[in-house]
Amino acid sequence: MAKSNMARITRAEAERPVKVKAQPAPAELDRLIHERVRLAIVSALAVRDSLTFNELKALLKTSDGNLSVHARKLEDAEYVACVKSFEGRVPKTEYRLTAQGRRALERYLDHMEALIRATRAR
Secondary structure: OOOOOOOOOOHHHHHOOOOOOOOOOOOOOOHHHHOHHHHHHHHHHHOOOOEEHHHHHHHHOOOHHHHHHHHHHHHHOOOEEEEEEEEOOEEEEEEEEOHHHHHHHHHHHHHHHHHHHHHHHO
């Protein structure tokens, strides 16, 4: 049987708590905004007062169903406001970014910029 060069660790040593240097927890990434389509919706609304459903759909090149599901998630989180109306007999859905949504986007962008800076500093 070959002998190991590694020192034997006694049971008491193995069970002894290890001191770990405390590091600040990284800020949590806003998973709601991080998803590609939702980030695109919030970003588009950040630079425009409002956009209709059809304008967003064309801009993002996505399907009706995909856009409506992601817009609803943002609406439920109160990141976007949705106003439904009619132009004649044609329904019109218009979205705008709320103050809460703008703050969430700013936090998200700050977090991403900090990650970029930390990565480049290495």
